[in-house]
Amino acid sequence: MPERRFYLLLGALALTLASGPYLYGWLNTPTGSLYSGLTSNIDDCLVYFSWMLEAGRGHLLHHNLFSTEAQNPKLLYLWFALLGLIAKASGLPLAFHLGRVLGGAALLRAVVWLLHETIQSERARKLAFALVCFSSGFGWLSGGYNPAKGFTLQPIDTFQPEAITFLSLYYSPLFAPMTALMVVFFASLLKSERTGKLTDLWPACAAGAILGNSHTYDVVHLLAVAWVCKLFTLLPGPPPNPGRRVEKREWKGLLIATAACLPTTAYTAWASRVDPLFKARAWTNEGTFTPALWWVLLGFGLPLLFALLPQPLLPTLRRQGGRRGDGKSSGMEESGSPLPNLLPGLGGGAGGGGKFLLIWLVIGIAVAYLPVPFQRKMLMGAHIPICLLAGVGLDALTARLSGDFPKIAAFFGVLLTVPSNVLYLLADIGRLDSNSGTTARKPYLSADDQKVLAYLKEHAAETDAVVVSPDPSSVKRYPGMLNSQIDAHLNAYIGGWAGVICYNGHWSETLAYPQKNDVTLRIFNANTDDEVRKQLLQENQIRYVLVVNGFSEIQTERYSGVGWSVHQPAFLEPVLITDSQILYKVL
Structure with missing residues (x-):
């Protein structure tokens, strides 16, 4: 040839x-x-x-x-x-x-x-x-x-x-x-x-x-x-x-x-x-x-x-x-x-x-x-x-x-x-069949994922920041991964797809990521006092809070997932509710 x-x-x-x-x-x-x-x-x-x-x-x-x-x-x-x-x-x-x-x-x-x-x-x-x-x-x-x-x-x-x-x-x-x-x-x-x-x-x-x-x-x-x-x-x-x-x-x-x-x-x-x-x-x-x-x-x-x-x-x-x-x-x-x-x-x-x-x-x-x-x-x-x-x-x-x-x-x-x-x-092909990747991010976005990302892209200002709750399914998909229970599926998508700043966005791009994960857990911990939670949101200039429904299923020695579907803090206003997620705006 x-x-x-x-x-x-x-x-x-x-x-x-x-x-x-x-x-x-x-x-x-x-x-x-x-x-x-x-x-x-x-x-x-x-x-x-x-x-x-x-x-x-x-x-x-x-x-x-x-x-x-x-x-x-x-x-x-x-x-x-x-x-x-x-x-x-x-x-x-x-x-x-x-x-x-x-x-x-x-x-x-x-x-x-x-x-x-x-x-x-x-x-x-x-x-x-x-x-x-x-x-x-x-x-x-x-x-x-x-x-x-x-x-x-x-x-x-x-x-x-x-x-x-x-x-x-x-x-x-x-x-x-x-x-x-x-x-x-x-x-x-x-x-x-x-x-x-x-x-x-x-x-x-x-x-x-x-x-x-x-x-x-x-x-x-x-x-x-x-x-x-x-x-x-x-x-x-x-x-x-x-x-x-x-x-x-x-x-x-x-x-x-x-x-x-x-x-x-x-x-x-x-x-x-x-x-x-x-x-x-x-x-x-x-x-x-x-x-x-x-x-x-x-x-x-x-x-x-x-x-x-x-x-x-x-x-x-x-x-x-x-x-x-x-x-x-x-x-x-x-x-x-x-x-x-x-x-x-x-x-x-x-x-x-x-x-x-x-x-x-x-x-x-x-x-x-x-x-x-x-x-x-x-x-x-x-x-x-x-x-x-x-x-x-x-x-x-x-x-x-x-x-x-x-x-x-x-x-x-x-x-x-x-x-x-x-x-x-x-x-990688095998992981596609189970909608998983080498990290907690999923390759396929559900209809609810798309709604949240579209809403943020349209309504959030470029300087607004979002904090995302852990994904309750990540610990099941990654049982051997260190700290897998605190991974949030949509966090990297907030910055990479919606173009909005994410407080706990990426393991290496986010400065002081481990410390911010600790703050994230405090924000979403049911045992955290609402005044402390409000102070954490204000100190870190967080404008939106995204909660994955079912997060309360995660119970460990360190934290217990919030149950805001029953009681939500007065300083949080739900702006988008889907079957699997709730997006709140910090008042």
Whole structure:
């Protein structure tokens, strides 16, 4: 099959399969319900909804709808501003999935570019592309994600979509396009090194600038890889290859690409400090630390083994040698290398061929252990060099077979890397059948849910805040989840669907979420004195109180659910009563 058609068909298949659970959810919507368009980790996806909703309203500066503290928004997320304009015309779910599919297509196209900049063999490129599209790690051996183990005691391919390309295509409109920017940055840098033309750097400059705006911490990943590659050119190789002096002109391209990243990165860093809420929240999120290294390596699984096979890679990986625009040699073919028998030389710049991919592999994992609260999120992009090197390794491993066996062995080699992704999708499809997600938020909105959200969207002011009672069914759906009895199904939907501030809106976006949950329990505790309850509502600037009928069924040692259907405080006025919920306005 012609190479270009192969990439087109395989990429289309990957994007289609990654959309499978969403199509299943839409086609199987229960009568009277509305499908939100979401499956896995609905909480965070509703944060993306809120960004699009705000942009569609004309509020381009990022405002947090999941916390009630004073804000001084300065952040502008360009990608979600664009999606917000689309959402204004098409609706939130459709804009979400348009962004996801288009961002995924951009990522796969960028990978094709990088393949041609790093790998000579067409067969190896095709295998690498297939691994990028479909591969995962060894998480399937433990049966997929187990919530009882948390995020630190199981392979990352069971729970971390940023770490696996297929899951990035599936999960959201954020991860795939941001990974695409990373790939474009490196491919452009490599092309500029190969041709010696600074004009070939403009895609890297644009990609770095946009990434600095929309997913800022990945600029650290980018520049760490690029500069470590550059520094490797200074290391002496084994005899007879001495170290060489790198001329100033050879640093110019990397300096220009680095400079392009800095303005948006610096602005985002400044803006995040000017907004007190964003500053406080960003550095108090302790839920995203990277698990032990072996869980990361197991999460990359078989592709990582293929990538590190001791094969003669020099004939397959592209050598970044060439001629500069002025006709002089780029110096890439004669430079010494600390790994001369394994990988081709880096040359004068950001890297080339196998050594670039190997350095990206190592640094891409290493940056996930920097001392920051959002460590494991920085694994985004590390799967790409693993798959590219794995394609070369699998090619070398199977090429010596005779007849049709190379094709058969390569096919099964790729197929063996797929099971974790299959389990991930099947688990989400299974949860759709029970109207549950990986958190307490439900993917289907009942008729009563829709009435409440529509009322708030129409009648509540943008500065009004809502507090939501716990969902009595969440403890039944999540018996093993810590504090599941205090989760509220509609809380994240208040901000992400109705566009109204929610006092107890989101486990990470809400500042001091555990403390606010304690306040929430006091508000809805039948044993709380009405005067104390009124004071709590006023102190926290809460304008609406949403009670899920049946909340009084929840009885624990800490609290007893309110029974306001019989007696309600005088300072609460019911403004909407449905079969399952009552919405009160605080007088």
